[in-house]
Amino acid sequence: METIIFSQQIAQDLGTYIKQLNFSKLGVITDSNTEIDCYPLLKESLPIHLHYSFQAGEANKNLHTCMGIWQWMTDGGMDRKALIINLGGGVTGDMGGFCAATYKRGIRFVNVPTTLLSQVDASVGGKLGVDFNGYKNHIGVFTQPNAVIISGEFLKTLPERELRSGYAEVIKHGLIKSEPYFKCLKVEEWKDQNWRDIIEKSVSIKKEVVEKDPKEAGLRKILNFGHTIGHAFESFYLDTEKHLLHGEAIAIGMLCEAYLSHKKSGLSVSDLKTIQEMILQVFGKFDFSDGDVAAIVSLCGQDKKNEGEVINFSLLNQIGQCDYNIPASLEEITEAIQLYRSL
Numbered sequence: 001m002e003t004i005i006f007s008q009q010i011a012q013d014l015g016t017y018i019k020q021l022n023f024s025k026l027g028v029i030t031d032s033n034t035e036i037d038c039y040p041l042l043k044e045s046l047p048i049h050l051h052y053s054f055q056a057g058e059a060n061k062n063l064h065t066c067m068g069i070w071q072w073m074t075d076g077g078m079d080r081k082a083l084i085i086n087l088g089g090g091v092t093g094d095m096g097g098f099c100a101a102t103y104k105r106g107i108r109f110v111n112v113p114t115t116l117l118s119q120v121d122a123s124v125g126g127k128l129g130v131d132f133n134g135y136k137n138h139i140g141v142f143t144q145p146n147a148v149i150i151s152g153e154f155l156k157t158l159p160e161r162e163l164r165s166g167y168a169e170v171i172k173h174g175l176i177k178s179e180p181y182f183k184c185l186k187v188e189e190w191k192d193q194n195w196r197d198i199i200e201k202s203v204s205i206k207k208e209v210v211e212k213d214p215k216e217a218g219l220r221k222i223l224n225f226g227h228t229i230g231h232a233f234e235s236f237y238l239d240t241e242k243h244l245l246h247g248e249a250i251a252i253g254m255l256c257e258a259y260l261s262h263k264k265s266g267l268s269v270s271d272l273k274t275i276q277e278m279i280l281q282v283f284g285k286f287d288f289s290d291g292d293v294a295a296i297v298s299l300c301g302q303d304k305k306n307e308g309e310v311i312n313f314s315l316l317n318q319i320g321q322c323d324y325n326i327p328a329s330l331e332e333i334t335e336a337i338q339l340y341r342s343l
Contacts, residue, residue, distance in 0.1 A: 003147040004124065004207065006200060010151035014085075014112060015045035017147060023083035023108070025049075025076060029069065029096040031056035034088040037157040038114050042087065049085075050076045054095075058246070059238060061091045061130050063139065069099040080104045083146075089115035089162075090122030090246060094137070097128040101143035111145045114154040116166025116195070117247055120173070120202035123148045125210040125220075134238065135302045136231040142215055150203070152196050163191065165247030167282060168226075170198055172254060173205045175275065176222045179320030181205070187281050221324035225314045226254030229333065232299035236292065244286070251283040255343065256336040260328055261315040263336075271319050276343060285343060293341075297333050 007013040018026070026049035030039050035053040052072045054065050073082070086096035086109060093111045100109035113123035129140020155163065167190060174182025181201055186193050206223065213220035230246075230253025237244050244252075258275045261267035300311055311333065314324040328336075 002124070002126065002144045004203060005147060005149045006196070007149055007151040008153075010112070010149065010153050011042050011045040013151075014042055014110075014149055017149065018046060018083070018085070018110070021083060021108075021146070022081070024081040025078050026083050026085070027052065027073065027076065027078060028085045028087055029053075029092060029099075030087045031060075031089070031092050034092065034114050038087055038154055041153070042112075046085075050078075056088075056091070058091055058131070058234075061095050063130060063132065066095060066099050066130060069096070070103055073099070073103050078103070078107065080107055082107045084109040085112060086110070086145075087112045087114060088118070089113065090118040093118050093123050094128055094140075095130050097143065097145060098130060098140055101128055101141050106143065108146050111148045113148065113150060115158060116155060116163050116199070117169055118166075119150045119154075119199050120166060121169040121206065123150070124203055124206050125223075126214065131235075131238075134235050135299075136235050138302070150199060152199065155195055160191065161245065164282065165245040168247030168250045168254070168279075170202050171279065171282075172223075172226055172250065173202045175254070175316060175319055176225050176314070176322040177205045177209070177320060179318075182319055185278075187278050190282050218324065221312075222314045222322040224324075225316065225322055226250045226257050228300055228311065228313055229253040229256040229296075229337065232296045233286075235299050236296050237288075242286075242288070248283060248286070251279050252286055252340060255279055256333075256340050257313060257315060259336045259339050260313060260326075260332060261317070263332065264313075264326055264328065265315040265317045265323055267316045267318060271316070274319065280343065285340075288341070290341070293334060293337050296337060297330055300330075300333055 028051045030053045033056045084100040086093045111123040113119045126144040129137040132138035230250040234249035262272045310327045313326045315326045
């Protein structure tokens with residue numbers, strides 16, 4: 001498992017950590033946002049390094065962008081002792097890590113997540129990859145970073161919409177593993193809470209699950225609650241004016257899959273209503289047409305947890321407890337999405 005460092009002085013702590021490592025060349029990967037908002041905070045604390053920036057956004061998390069990164073590594077003369085720092089959100093960590101893990105069969109990398117979403121979820125656990133032809137995270141590998149260095153300093157750079165997107169994964173961690181944690185989360189004043197405590201608790205939940213099942217053979221699948229249907233929504237609206245951030249799509253997915261949990265896994269009506277009220281209050285409702293439903297349902301069939309023709313879900317039996325490998329039919333998925341539309 002990777003080293004996780006919680007930092008209150010990110011420039012100093014990252015610089016100190018990097019200087020302990022023996023590397024031939026150092027590279028920093030940012031997107032066009034973190035290049036402006038975050039890279040200047042760290043630049044002077046790092047040894048001589050190369051820098052690469054790509055256009056921000058999920059739409060650029062693809063093999064075309066990877067080719068640019070691999071070419072930059074090649075042109076920079078990076079060998080197998082080179083080291084990469086991925087400075088950014090989930091897209092940067094996923095794609096930068098994937099490029100490092102595959103370049104010359106793998107070079108070391110450090111993730112410095114800058115969004116709430118990447119700090120509590122994407123940066124931990126070694127899942128790396130890119131989207132392919134509209135399918136979310138379709139091409140990828142499992143490789144652990146050398147370290148993940150997490151600092152709340154970066155949260156000040158986030159727009160409210162990005163912060164809320166990350167909060168979806170925080171809610172998910174409570175739903176799948178800890179009812180007390182879920183109950184302590186704020187709804188009305190969700191922006192006004194102790195983010196350091198929340199990040200550390202969420203990371204500890206994810207780390208505990210991943211350490212027991214690093215390659216997602218079983219238990220780790222509970223981390224995908226809300227993601228089978230959520231990823232389908234995210235993929236379907238990716239290149240449209242209704243583009244959803246990852247956490248916004250997962251919020252929709254959790255509402256749909258909470259209904260499936262009630263229908264198939266014994267989640268009580270009371271727990272279902274609690275989940276619905278909380279998520280709707282924080283995220284509101286996403287408006288889409290009935291004509292989109294069939295296409296969204298068909299995208300669920302590409303989810304990586306599926307086995308053959310069976311569409312598998314991770315579903316709650318109560319708040320704080322989650323089962324996995326629970327099959328659902330296309331009709332049941334359609335019913336869950338239609339229920340969401342009627343909320």
